[in-house]
Amino acid sequence: MVLTEEEKAEFKKKGEIYRKIEYEINRQIVKLELQKGKLEKELREAIPGTPNGTLICKICYVQSMRYIGRTPQGELFGVEEIYECEICGHKEIESNLF
Ligand SMILES: [Zn+2]
Numbered sequence: 001m002v003l004t005e006e007e008k009a010e011f012k013k014k015g016e017i018y019r020k021i022e023y024e025i026n027r028q029i030v031k032l033e034l035q036k037g038k039l040e041k042e043l044r045e046a047i048p049g050t051p052n053g054t055l056i057c058k059i060c061y062v063q064s065m066r067y068i069g070r071t072p073q074g075e076l077f078g079v080e081e082i083y084e085c086e087i088c089g090h091k092e093i094e095s096n097l098f
Contacts, residue, residue, distance in 0.1 A: 055097040057085040
């Protein structure tokens with residue numbers, strides 16, 4: 001089936017409209033990504049932290065977990081780094097922290 005000249009013109013018009021929509025939507029996505037980055041930075045900077053804290057305590061929501069050593073060799077899940085909260089004393093292995 002061959003397109004008529006009218007159909008071709010109609011498709012070209014639709015393509016032009018689509019191109020404008022695509023441009024506008026991509027422009028909005030870029031703006032939102034920029035805003036997302038700013039918000040994530042704001043969130044990171046808002047985390048309170050104790051002087052020795054390197055990871056966030058799940059209980060206190062403060063970067064107050066300090067490294068205290070490793071689990072002994074030969075345990076079920078292998079050697080893990082252990083952290084302890086300087087505020088509440090909660091202990092956690094590194095793989096459970098963020
Ligand atoms: Zn804590």
